[in-house]
Amino acid sequence: SQKIEQNSEALNIQEGKTATLTCNYTNYSPAYLQWYRQDPGRGPVFLLLIRENEKEKRKERLKVTFDTTLKQSLFHITASQPADSATYLCARASGGYQKVTFGTGTKLQVIP
Amino acid sequence: EADIYQTPRYLVIGTGKKITLECSQTMGHDKMYWYQQDPGMELHLIHYSYGVNSTEKGDLSSESTVSRIRTEHFPLTLESARPSHTSQYLCASSDRVGYNEQFFGPGTRLTVL
Numbered sequence: 659s660q661k662i663e664q665n666s667e668a669l670n671i672q673e674g675k676t677a678t679l680t681c682n683y684t685n686y687s688p689a690y691l692q693w694y695r696q697d698p699g700r701g702p703v704f705l706l707l708i709r710e711n712e713k714e715k716r717k718e719r720l721k722v723t724f725d726t727t728l729k730q731s732l733f734h735i736t737a738s739q740p741a742d743s744a745t746y747l748c749a750r751a752s753g754g755y756q757k758v759t760f761g762t763g764t765k766l767q768v769i770p
Numbered sequence: 771e772a773d774i775y776q777t778p779r780y781l782v783i784g785t786g787k788k789i790t791l792e793c794s795q796t797m798g799h800d801k802m803y804w805y806q807q808d809p810g811m812e813l814h815l816i817h818y819s820y821g822v823n824s825t826e827k828g829d830l831s832s833e834s835t836v837s838r839i840r841t842e843h844f845p846l847t848l849e850s851a852r853p854s855h856t857s858q859y860l861c862a863s864s865d866r867v868g869y870n871e872q873f874f875g876p877g878t879r880l881t882v883l
Contacts, residue, residue: 690869692869692870692871692872694872699858699877699879700876700877701860701861701862701874701875701876701877702813702860702872702874703874704871704872704873707869707871709869747813749872751869751870756870757815757818757828757829758815758864758870758872759829760812760813761812762811762812763812
């Protein structure tokens with residue numbers, strides 16, 4: 659079965675630094691990977707997606723990379739702020755009527 | 771404003787009761803989903819629908835049932851609640867076109883005593 663693996667250890671980072679979160683997948687490459695932010699007690703919020711033929715995607719302070727050789731996506735938040743503290747979920751999808759599979763998420767804590 | 775709504779936000783109920791969790795979206799999305807999530811754990815898909823009168827079971831077995839009589843409405847029902855059903859239930863929708871970006875509701879926190 660297809661699996662999405664994220665580092666279950668929380669990531670603590672100093673304000674102003676770049677946070678880097680990792681998402682690894684097994685078996686075949688998904689057509690694209692999605693990243694979501696989830697705050698405690700709330701539903702996830704979609705942030706970015708990257709297609710398998712894209713190496714990198716940016717949106718404001720966010721950057722996502724997709725390495726099909728390593729079967730890995732990296733999610734970067736530059737100039738991190740305490741308000742960025744949340745759990746970040748990676749998800750694989752294949753488009754059309756395919757289901758989306760979520761990873762367990764990585765909790766990010768930005769320390770002032 | 772286009773959005774997705776869930777009610778109630780919190781529900782505490784006794785064992786054996788029948789409950790219905792409501793989910794509505796105003797975005798006109800064809801696809802809707804129910805996920806179950808325990809604190810600190812991953813999202814598990816329990817039901818999905820690709821349109822009116824279409825419902826399918828998800829990856830995680832669930833004793834709940836769903837219906838899709840209207841595009842905007844996707845309620846989830848538990849005929850007889852048990853403590854093992856205690857969890858957070860998240861409803862989501864996505865457009866027929868595009869890349870299946872999921873739009874989530876705020877969730878219902880269910881506690882069965």
